[in-house]
Amino acid sequence: QVQLVESGGGLVQAGGSLRLSCAASGRTFSSYAMGWFRQAPGKEREFVAAISSSGGGSDYAFSVRGRFAISRDNAKNTVYLQMNSLEPEDSAVYYCAAARFNGLAYRARTYEYWGQGTQVTVSS
Secondary structure (H helix, E strand, C coil), rough: CCEEEECCCCCCCCCCCCEEEEEEECCHHHHHHEEEEEEEECCCCCCEEEECCCCCCCCEECCCCEEEEEEEECCCCCCEECCCCCCCHHCCEEEEEEEECCCCCCCCHHEEEEEECCCEEEEC
């Protein structure tokens, strides 16, 4: 069982930055591939970024590539999402998720555990 708790969301102006954190419980965090997803009102949950269990591989949705960076610290059981050059279209609830998966997981259904989400609002 893995419990995930996100933090770091908030209100920011367009062009600004935020850093989301996701703290995981349990001693097997380094066994899990991790991902960030987001869901805006009236829209489906969408993939944002993924990182492999070792942190050696990562990938991003096209819409955030070059602006967002995912990283993890397995010693701290934490995964991060650095978000730069934020746009109003980035406003959503952001969720982190964990999957026992080799490599990068892009589909929400691959992930077994989810956090409660943190709200990110970007004003224009």
